[in-house]
Amino acid sequence: MHIKILGPGCANCATLERVTREAAGALGLDATFEKVTDYGAIAGYGVMRTPGLVVDEKLLMSGRVPTAATVKEMLAPLA
Amino acid sequence: MTVMERVHTATPMQRRAGLAVAAVAWWVLYAVNLPFWDWLLGDVAGLDLSTRLGSGIHFFLYDTTKILLLLTGIIFVVTVLRSFMSVERTRAILGGKRAGVGNVVAASLGVVTPFCSCSAVPAFIGFVAAGVPVGVTMSFLIASPLVNEVAIALLLGLFGWGPTLLYVAAGLVIAVVAGFVIGRLRPETWVEPFVFETTLGGEAVDPGYALTWNDRIQMGLEEVRDILKKIWPYLLVGIGIGAAIHGWAPERWFADHAGADNLLAVPLAVLLGVPLYSNAAGILPMVEALSDKGLPIGTLLAFMMATVALSLPETILLRRVLKPRLIAIFIAVVTVGIIAVGYLFNAVLPA
Numbered sequence: 234m235h236i237k238i239l240g241p242g243c244a245n246c247a248t249l250e251r252v253t254r255e256a257a258g259a260l261g262l263d264a265t266f267e268k269v270t271d272y273g274a275i276a277g278y279g280v281m282r283t284p285g286l287v288v289d290e291k292l293l294m295s296g297r298v299p300t301a302a303t304v305k306e307m308l309a310p311l312a
Numbered sequence: 313m314t315v316m317e318r319v320h321t322a323t324p325m326q327r328r329a330g331l332a333v334a335a336v337a338w339w340v341l342y343a344v345n346l347p348f349w350d351w352l353l354g355d356v357a358g359l360d361l362s363t364r365l366g367s368g369i370h371f372f373l374y375d376t377t378k379i380l381l382l383l384t385g386i387i388f389v390v391t392v393l394r395s396f397m398s399v400e401r402t403r404a405i406l407g408g409k410r411a412g413v414g415n416v417v418a419a420s421l422g423v424v425t426p427f428c429s430c431s432a433v434p435a436f437i438g439f440v441a442a443g444v445p446v447g448v449t450m451s452f453l454i455a456s457p458l459v460n461e462v463a464i465a466l467l468l469g470l471f472g473w474g475p476t477l478l479y480v481a482a483g484l485v486i487a488v489v490a491g492f493v494i495g496r497l498r499p500e501t502w503v504e505p506f507v508f509e510t511t512l513g514g515e516a517v518d519p520g521y522a523l524t525w526n527d528r529i530q531m532g533l534e535e536v537r538d539i540l541k542k543i544w545p546y547l548l549v550g551i552g553i554g555a556a557i558h559g560w561a562p563e564r565w566f567a568d569h570a571g572a573d574n575l576l577a578v579p580l581a582v583l584l585g586v587p588l589y590s591n592a593a594g595i596l597p598m599v600e601a602l603s604d605k606g607l608p609i610g611t612l613l614a615f616m617m618a619t620v621a622l623s624l625p626e627t628i629l630l631r632r633v634l635k636p637r638l639i640a641i642f643i644a645v646v647t648v649g650i651i652a653v654g655y656l657f658n659a660v661l662p663a
Contacts, residue, residue, distance in 0.1 A: 241433070272632060273510050276437035281399040283431050296399070296426070297531060300316055 234264040234311065239275045239285035239295070242268075246284040248298045253286060256304035319530045327525060342381050349374045368559030375551050375597055379466060384536050386465030391535040394426040395528040399435055401425075402452070406444045411495045414448035419487035422455025423480065432626060436633050441510045446503060447495020454646060455487035458621040462539065466596040475609060478657065482613065486621075486649035493645050494638070502638035543594070550594030557601040567606030577611050578654035582647060585618030595619050609661050614654030621646055 236253060240246030250266065257264045269275055269287075278287055282296030286304070293307050322330065349370055353359045359366045402421045409417055427435070432453055439449040459480050467476040500508075523531075570577040585595075599612045627639060634642070 272433050272437060273506055275434050276441060276510050279400075279438070281403065281431065281435045281438035282427065283434055296431075298534075300320065300530075302317065302320060 234262055234308075235267065235289055236264050237267045237269050237287040239269045239278060239280050239287060240283040241270050241272065241275075243283060245298050249284040249286060252299065252301040253304050253308075255301040256308055259301070259305060260308055262308065316530055316533065319526055319533065322526055324525075327529065331529070338381065338385050342378070345377050345381070346374060349377070364559040368555045371558045371601075372551055372555040375554065375600075376548070378469065379547060379551065379597065380540070382465050382469035383462065383540065386468070387461060387536045387539055388532040390461045390465075391426070391532040392528045394424060395523055395531050397421075397425050399425055399427060399431070399438070403439055403442055403444065406439065406448060406452070407442060409444070409448060411445055411447050411492060414445060415451040415488045415491045415495070418444075418448045418451040418491065419455040419484050422452040422487060423459045423484070425452075425456065427456045433629055433632050436630070437507050437510055440503065440507050445495055446499045447491045447493075449491075450494045450499075450642065451487045451491025454490050454621065454642075455483060457623070457626070458487060458617060458646075459483035460620050462543070463596065463616065463620060470596060470600045471603070471609075475613075478609075478661075479613060479616075482653040482657070483617065483621075486617075486646065486653065490642070490645040490649055494641060497641065499638050499641075502635040502641075504633050504635065507633050546594030547597075551597040554597035554601040557598065557605065561601075561605055564606065566602055570607055570611060578614050578651055578658065581611050581615035581654065582618040582622075582650055585615045586622045586624075608658045610654040610657030610659070613657055614650050617650045617653065618647075621650065 234257075236257065238246055238250045238253065240249070246268070250268070254266065275283065275285065278285060278292050278295075280292065280295040284298065285295035286293045286307075288308065288311055299307075319327075319330075350361070353366070353370050353373070354361050359369065361367055361370050402425045405421065406414060406418055436449060436453065439452070440446060464476060464480065467479055570580075595616050599616055603609065603612055622643060627643065630639060630642075
């Protein structure tokens with residue numbers, strides 16, 4: 234599983250990465266993480282409010298920082 | 313279990329009960345705020361509330377409590393209501409609009425769409441790449457920070473409905489006119505070319521679509537927590553200065569030196585406001601104290617709008633997508649608009 238965190242490096246993006254790592258760890262997923270900070274690339278995913286969460290090139294969520302529990306619910310069916 | 317997890321798993325019954333308890337608790341706290349500090353400082357501590365020190369301390373404690381309550385209540389309600397709107401939906405609405413009507417719609421949506429200035433750049437790219445005209449996009453980007461929920465919350469609590477509606481209306485007019493003027497100047501050549509070359513891939517996920525009520529309430533609580541965490545130092549400093557003005561500043565000094573007859577007062581207020589970025593929360597207690605001292609509302613409104621709308625950090629961010637020429641025009645048009653609003657309100661509503 235390839236997880237991308239979209240965002241220019243704001244506090245929200247760091248938090249999103251932390252909760253996503255937490256969720257992936259709790260599910261025991263084999264995931265690689267990548268940060269996408271380029272605005273053109275971020276907009277390319279259709280994201281207009283950072284941060285955004287992309288898993289295997291599919292945008293799961295954007296515009297807010299979910300709790301680790303919510304991320305877990307989103308990641309579980311994709312495992 | 314934390315509060316957030318409890319909200320996340322609440323049944324509809326628990327949710328309704330929780331909201332009802334919170335609303336009653338809020339109302340009781342708001343109602344007893346003034347009598348409580350009168351009683352504690354006046355009767356228990358034996359402070360004379362008519363002295364400068366006494367009234368200053370009383371203003372500080374009473375105002376801090378009041379402003380915290382107002383912010384908590386109004387940010388929560390606004391965030392829950394706004395969760396029904398999204399930037400994606402706004403863009404879809406603006407898609408087919410031309411300049412003129414488009415500017416009006418964009419400015420209104422700027423007020424109701426959940427948005428933070430840190431997303432100004434991706435939103436700009438997303439709008440323009442989807443074919444929304446640059447001038448219409450600018451109306452959205454100007455209205456969004458200018459008509460700010462923290463400012464609305466505080467204006468409503470401190471000055472009542474009249475000035476709050478004036479503030480919202482003035483902000484909308486500035487955003488519509490500024491965006492329209494920018495659109496007439498053929499701004500496309502002053503936008504960094506990569507914006508037009510960006511292809512929008514993927515499906516836009518609409519965050520307003522699949523949310524449950526529990527999600528919305530959770531978002532409201534998160535927003536209250538995040539905003540209070542960000543602004544409390546400014547808030548305390550602002551209320552402190554407000555308390556000092558309240559207790560110590562001579563009664564007529566401000567009115568005599570910066571009243572409506574002093575034509576330089578409005579531009580000066582705008583110039584003072586620009587470096588004081590993002591701190592509507594810190595500015596409003598000062599504005600309240602200055603208003604008590606006879607400063608006209610137009611000058612104060614201009615000061616407040618300059619602090620929230622013309623911010624250095626946001627301008628630096630926008631440089632990623634706009635050429636300096638367009639940034640300069642943007643700043644000039646918004647400044648002129650704010651100054652015009654200041655004069656207008658001073659003429660219509662004398663202190």
